[in-house]
Amino acid sequence: MKTMATPKSASSFVPSTATMRAIAVLPGQPGTAHLRQVPRPQLNEIPNGRGVLVRVLRVGVDGTDKEINAAEYGQAPPGDDYLIIGHEGFGRVEAVGPEVTELAVGDYVVATVRRPGTSLYDIIGTNDMTTDETYFERGINLRHGYLAEYYVEDVEFVVKVPSGLREIGVLLEPLTVVEKGIAQAYEIQRRLRVWHPRRAAVMGAGTIGLLAAMALRLRGLDVTVFGLRQKPYRNAELLEAIGARYISTKDTPIPEAAKEFGPWDIMFEATGNSFVVFESMQVLGKNGVLVLSSVTGGDNRIEIPADRINLQFVLGNKVMVGTVNANREYFETGVKDMAQCEAQFAGWMERLLTHPVKGIENVEELFRTLTTARDAIKVYCDIAPV
Numbered sequence: 433m434k435t436m437a438t439p440k441s442a443s444s445f446v447p448s449t450a451t452m453r454a455i456a457v458l459p460g461q462p463g464t465a466h467l468r469q470v471p472r473p474q475l476n477e478i479p480n481g482r483g484v485l486v487r488v489l490r491v492g493v494d495g496t497d498k499e500i501n502a503a504e505y506g507q508a509p510p511g512d513d514y515l516i517i518g519h520e521g522f523g524r525v526e527a528v529g530p531e532v533t534e535l536a537v538g539d540y541v542v543a544t545v546r547r548p549g550t551s552l553y554d555i556i557g558t559n560d561m562t563t564d565e566t567y568f569e570r571g572i573n574l575r576h577g578y579l580a581e582y583y584v585e586d587v588e589f590v591v592k593v594p595s596g597l598r599e600i601g602v603l604l605e606p607l608t609v610v611e612k613g614i615a616q617a618y619e620i621q622r623r624l625r626v627w628h629p630r631r632a633a634v635m636g637a638g639t640i641g642l643l644a645a646m647a648l649r650l651r652g653l654d655v656t657v658f659g660l661r662q663k664p665y666r667n668a669e670l671l672e673a674i675g676a677r678y679i680s681t682k683d684t685p686i687p688e689a690a691k692e693f694g695p696w697d698i699m700f701e702a703t704g705n706s707f708v709v710f711e712s713m714q715v716l717g718k719n720g721v722l723v724l725s726s727v728t729g730g731d732n733r734i735e736i737p738a739d740r741i742n743l744q745f746v747l748g749n750k751v752m753v754g755t756v757n758a759n760r761e762y763f764e765t766g767v768k769d770m771a772q773c774e775a776q777f778a779g780w781m782e783r784l785l786t787h788p789v790k791g792i793e794n795v796e797e798l799f800r801t802l803t804t805a806r807d808a809i810k811v812y813c814d815i816a817p818v
């Protein structure tokens with residue numbers, strides 16, 4: 433047993449020799465997600481007394497976790513042959529270092545994912561814009577993740593979630609992808625001196641598409657969301673509950689819907705299908721901005737009307753921007769949007785938490801649900817009571 437310096441704010445004592453349970457993979461070997469006993473992280477691993485020890489309560493899983501378990505991605509941290517997965521964490525502060533003033537024991541928190549590399553963007557604190565080839569991402573690459581009973585982190589990367597949002601806190605990380613994309617779009621549109629977007633289109637009605645629709649509705653836009661499935665469809669009902677419009681492309685092709693509900697000032701692409709990007713480019717309004725978020729790992733080739741798309745983009749002063757990962761500021765905006773969503777559409781975000789898996793020991797059920805539940809919006813592991 434080891435004692436630590438008494439922190440300025442309240443802290444609790446944690447035995448240094450303890451171990452904990454975590455879900456890990458063996459990078460490079462497909463299908464190795466397993467429960468293992470690992471050393472419990474210690475507050476003093478973080479320098480300058482700025483550590484935060486977090487008891488993990490819930491962790492969401494997504495396509496990236498599927499890819500990591502399929503050994504398509506992900507490396508172990510130096511010195512280990514396993515990688516603790518999980519990047520969509522939600523937890524409660526169990527102890528803080530002596531120099532932490534921003535958080536206290538009992539606070540609910542979410543930690544960001546990417547850690548600084550070496551590029552100029554990393555040095556100025558915008559790790560999400562790194563130009564480095566190697567990413568350091570908790571639960572994804574070279575850094576252990578949050579699918580464990582505890583983690584420690586520098587307070588710089590830990591964001592407070594008000595306790596009134598604790599039931600939906602696990603949705604913050606996926607929401608930040610959307611927050612970054614929208615914030616970047618608005619930033620880019622400052623080029624226009626005056627930009628009052630009125631109509632938005634979201635391509636895809638999955639987890640990211642639903643969250644994008646919500647964030648755009650909160651900004652007062654008329655929102656049209658496209659998906660493949662035809663109504664009646666639970667996600668269409670969810671969208672209509674926040675005043676968005678759902679269109680199945682099987683009923684109405686995108687160009688036809690654009691005539692009725694466009695022109696779109698902002699479009700957010702989140703289908704996972706790169707073909708939809710080129711369809712979107714053709715219906716984006718003049719001076720409009722198209723945000724791309726789909727991570728498309730394949731090698732699909734398609735034929736497109738290249739001259740026409742290029743001409744419309746040039747003559748219409750249009751912009752297209754890619755977006756990945758998110759920095760602390762987008763986590764903070766995400767918290768604000770969650771609070772506004774609760775105030776405006778109470779209980780709506782909780783309806784996205786469709787597939788809980790109880791207990792960190794249920795690794796197989798977690799991955800089975802992630803890979804087979806066609807109707808899942810968010811699959812997550814309930815590790816400890818919220």
Ligand SMILES: NC(=O)c1ccc[n+]([C@@H]2O[C@H](COP(=O)([O-])OP(=O)(O)OC[C@H]3O[C@@H](n4cnc5c(N)ncnc54)[C@H](OP(=O)(O)O)[C@@H]3O)[C@@H](O)[C@H]2O)c1
Pocket residue numbers: 494495609635636637638639640641658659660661681702703704705708724725726727728755756757
């Ligand atoms: N940039 C980042 O940092 C980041 C982070 C997380 C995720 N992502 C990416 O975001 C994308 C969306 O993620 P997600 O979790 O929301 O995925 P998802 O749950 O699979 O949702 C995809 C949605 O797109 C719809 N769709 C697929 N093909 C379509 C088409 N041809 N036309 C119209 N709609 C189509 C699907 O419709 P049906 O359900 O009806 O088939 C579904 O509504 C993924 O590509 C993921 O890799 C990016």
